[in-house]
Amino acid sequence: MITLEPTNSNYVNPLFKFVTKEAVALLLKIPVEQIKRIRCWAHVILVVSEHLVRFVSYADLPPILEVEPPTDKDIITWRKRWRKLKTYKAPNFWKDFYTQKYRESTSKTTLQAWERLVSRIKFALSYDAVQTLKNVFQETENLIAVSVSG
Template structure:
């Protein structure tokens, strides 16, 4: 059973609103079903799962749609964390791209695809140019976007 994230501190970290089991599973490279319990502590997230008990930084997780959009202070937390990254210095971890690719591909409507795209564009500074281009291509190839474009084209033809 997967429990929802539980707050273990009197103080709530500003990035705690972005904690999701899907993002944690992707970050830890384990199946979602393997996560048993997620606890949000003051400075870290404690994840307990099948053969794993580990701590994850709030700044490792990407923003999600279900909560308020990222604010200026959120960017400072992420940038501080990314400066420590030797591979993509100053940029989001590689798994953010995979997370957003999956979210765009599994979106259930054109509105959801557009909402994910707007979120990605609001944090475009976080991605390398290649990553951003890949995410834009996935957005443009979304079946909902293609259907909408075809509908608009047909509508213009008959009007």
């Protein structure tokens, strides 16, 4: 369960829209089933699982299709986080997240929607991550084409 914790200021982090159990589980390298609770506070996310309690930054989680696309403000927030960490790029797990989303796509339309989203944020990914995602996209597109025609 994902809970938005009430605060005195009623502030909701704009990156709250990208919080999913799947992304948090992949970031923390734990099975989704082990997550008991995700509590979203104004500036940080508290994740409680069977064997772990951890704070996670909103800026560590990748954008998803199910909500509005990332805004310029979202991008600025991510860049500030990465500059603070001196990585200047999205966490490496974003590549794994989008690889998983590409492979879970069961239609060309969904796959292309994920590709459009990744294209919007590819500035944030390393060259190797972009190349890997291009390859996974091609493989998945071919598999979908074969399953439709076969």
